[in-house]
Amino acid sequence: MKKLFFIAIALVFSFSGIGQTKAAVSFKGEIANRNTDSISILNKNNRKEIKKILVGKDGFFKDSFAVEEGFYMLFDGKEYTELFLKNGYDLNLTMDAQKFDESIVYSGKGALENNFLAQNTITEQKYDYDALLASNEEVFMKLVKEKKAADFLKLDNQKLDPVFVSLQKKSIEMAMDSGTEYYMEGLETKKLNGVMSPSFDYDNYNGGKTKLEEFKGKYVYIDVWATWCGPCIGEIPSLKKVEEKYHDKNIAFVSISIDKLKDIEKWKSMVKGKELGGVQLFSDNDWNSQFVKDFHITGIPRFILIDPNGKIVKADAARPSSPGLEAELDALLK
Incomplete structure (x- = not known):
């Protein structure tokens, strides 16, 4: 790409x-x-x-x-x-x-x-x-x-x-x-690698709110996406395969939608219709959400990898469709 x-x-x-x-x-x-x-x-x-x-x-x-x-x-x-x-x-x-x-x-x-x-x-x-x-x-x-x-x-x-x-x-x-x-x-994004990750506290598709801290002790692979984003939707089949391969490993898969609040029902419908797995969250202020701004996200999809201690492994991680992602996860989760 x-x-x-x-x-x-x-x-x-x-x-x-x-x-x-x-x-x-x-x-x-x-x-x-x-x-x-x-x-x-x-x-x-x-x-x-x-x-x-x-x-x-x-x-x-x-x-x-x-x-x-x-x-x-x-x-x-x-x-x-x-x-x-x-x-x-x-x-x-x-x-x-x-x-x-x-x-x-x-x-x-x-x-x-x-x-x-x-x-x-x-x-x-x-x-x-x-x-x-x-x-x-x-x-x-x-x-x-x-x-x-x-x-x-x-x-x-x-x-x-x-x-x-x-x-x-x-x-x-x-x-x-x-x-x-x-x-x-x-270059600015790469400077985030190795530092503690900013947190989030977002609405969960299954109800309630979810914080990043709840995944402490696990690697966290985050997908920042939106329902209107064609390339984001194009990654869904590959993401499902990755989730399936590592479902019993020490890693959580979290998807964060940055759709506008008016489109929350559209988001819910897509999560259900496409049977999206992992943890499905809805950001609090679309592009202006603090987590999105802290990671300098100006284009999506963006994938982020965080270690079990909450430190950023990669602020701009490989996509699910990238052959390099599974090799990297295999090395971390062995």
Whole structure:
């Protein structure tokens, strides 16, 4: 997941809004092994649908629509890819939906910019962000500087639309700045390792309240999550398997929801419907809960591992889906 972190950050920041005088974008293409009978062009900022285009059974589609010059997303019902569109483009796409990114090729007017984006996605997926985020501060800053320079150089070496270049450079800068902020927050989080954990006293799904101190003498693996968080829900099957494997070991599994108070019934319903195990707690003030703030939690899911004496083993522990988690727990619980 961390490998895609900077990619995700880059998708959050987009720049559009330069009006066009020509009528529309012409967009056509052929999609092999299509996922659905349509594709959607989405606003890159809020993912609202700008245009829905029907795809025939033979995989062919064709449409035209007016846009503001800038970045958009194409969604095929399963995956996303980034587009740069401006009125006057006559763009043709060929793609195999089963291979997706690796198969995307554009031709026609606007192909240069969009092929650049398609290839850049593949390049970013291969970049070792895990190593970057695991490096010390000096090395991290050096690598970020080098990556930014290399990314800018690729743009300078192409005969690309100048507006595209300008917007892409701004996107790179904001991605790097946000990634650096994330890294620095991580350094602060690591400083918590080895110190006594902040406590909590939260409502328990089964009734009453539960404090961290009640688990003294056991390791505690904490999952901070919310019902609206897709990645959190995606970890549930793996968490259940981990809970099952260690159910008779000296470890407690505690899940803390940071849903808003108005959604407490939704939380209860999900706990029951998904048959969530472990100890299910509801925080007292969502993101502003003191426990959440003390652990510098700005994104979820977040997993925390605490030892039997109440000291933090890892303030940002491995996820249940991570192969490294069971190896770590095996070593601690042997």
